[in-house]
Amino acid sequence: MSETPPVQRRPSGELEASVLAALWTAEVPLSPAEVQNALGGRLARTTVTTILSRLHDKGAVSRSRAGRGFVYSPIQDSAGLTARRMRSELDKQHDRGTALARFVSQLTREDEQLLRSLLEGAGDGPQGTPPAPGAAP
Incomplete structure (x- = not known):
């Protein structure tokens, strides 16, 4: 009798990161089916929908009605x-x-050094893009 190899679990947050990466790449709101397709169809649509719902609950994505379902967009880069x-x-x-x-x-x-530069400039107004490493502040 052969033994079934143990199922390896994905690292915590890997699926959420993959879904967010698909949304960032798309640059337009996506439905769960579109996210599933962007990920190569390797996840069940119910899994993608659950991940998107959890990301919405965490405030990482916004959602809006599209027909009978929702489309999702990342809130932040x-x-x-x-x-x-x-x-x-x-x-x-x-x-x-x-x-x-x-x-x-x-x-x-x-x-x-980058953190020091950012902290020194924090009182200068709105935060912009930090200087490139090695660049003069």
């Missing part, structure tokens, strides 16, 4: 979503100072 996740994790911490200190201690020298 990839960088905005990463920033939002970082802020969400920080908000969960009782000791924000320690969490930030540990985050900063793990930055590369280039990222540390």
Whole structure:
């Protein structure tokens, strides 16, 4: 009797990231079926719909009526979503100072310099695109 190999689970967030990537690439609102097609049809439509609903509940995508269903659009780009996740994790911490200190201690020298530059310019008005690494602030 042969044994069935164990089913390997995807890393947490992988499906959500794939769905968001499909929405970012499309640049127009997509239905669950269109997202499914953009992902190569490898996920069931019910799975795609569930992921889109969860992303909507998390505030990562907006949805609007299209006929009897919905179409979905990303609310933020990839960088905005990463920033939002970082802020969400920080908000969960009782000791924000320690969490930030540990985050900063793990930055590369280039990222540390970029962060310093961004913090120094934070009071200068609306945030724009950060300077390229190695560029003069």
